[in-house]
Amino acid sequence: MTARGQILAIDDDYDCLVMVQHMLRQMGFAVSAARSGAEALAVVASVQPDVILLDLLMPEMDGFTVLEKLKANPATRSIPVVIVSARGQDDDLLAGYVAGAEYYVSKPFTSSQLLYGIEMVLGTKPPMIAAEPATPDPVEPAREH
Numbered sequence: 001m002t003a004r005g006q007i008l009a010i011d012d013d014y015d016c017l018v019m020v021q022h023m024l025r026q027m028g029f030a031v032s033a034a035r036s037g038a039e040a041l042a043v044v045a046s047v048q049p050d051v052i053l054l055d056l057l058m059p060e061m062d063g064f065t066v067l068e069k070l071k072a073n074p075a076t077r078s079i080p081v082v083i084v085s086a087r088g089q090d091d092d093l094l095a096g097y098v099a100g101a102e103y104y105v106s107k108p109f110t111s112s113q114l115l116y117g118i119e120m121v122l123g124t125k126p127p128m129i130a131a132e133p134a135t136p137d138p139v140e141p142a143r144e145h
Contacts, residue, residue, distance in 0.1 A: 003030035005122060008049035010040040010066065011084070012058040016107075020053065020084070023111050029118075037061030041069060044076055051118055056085040056096070064099055071100040080121035084109065 007029050011017045014035065021031045032047045034040035037058055044052065052070065056063035063083065070076045080102040085092065088106030096104045103117040 004028040005050035005118075006030045006032070006047060007051050007053060007118065008032045008034065008040065008044055008047055009053040009084075010034045010037070010058075010063070011053075011055040012036060013055070016055075020114070023114065024118075027111070027115055037063070037066040037069075040066055044070070044079070049079060051121055052079055052081045053084045053114075053118075054081050054101070056083060056087050056092070064095070067096075067099045067101060082114075082117045082121055084114070 004027065007024055009017055009020045009024070009031060010033070011020065012035050017033050017035065021033055024031045032043055032049065034043045038061055040052075040054075054063045054066060058066075063085065067081055067083075070079065070081065081100065082103045082105060083096045083101045084105045084107060085096075086107040088104075093104045093106075102121045105113055105117045
């Protein structure tokens, strides 16, 4: 199977990281992983991923700090970041976007939600738009018999 792109998944939760790696490989992506912010910053230079999946709640260096460092570095600032976090309140989403994330997926998530976020930032999926309301058929005036 040809890889659809290279993804770096960053999460300190081993089980979650293994599940995401398996899910993404099944979808045809090449996947690298890091279990800490420091490890992620070291791996990103050698892997040069197309997309980074980033957990926010990590010890030592949280996801916001990792995101800040990625966006401050000219070599990594253009890599799209999808936050994948259990922090899913409106304030958390807003903070993620303000910090520079291109998309946000709240845990727990489905494979479809994750894939949609990845495809959005890769530009291979059109954005979801609200369907326009159907226009009613014009009513014909009643004919007199």
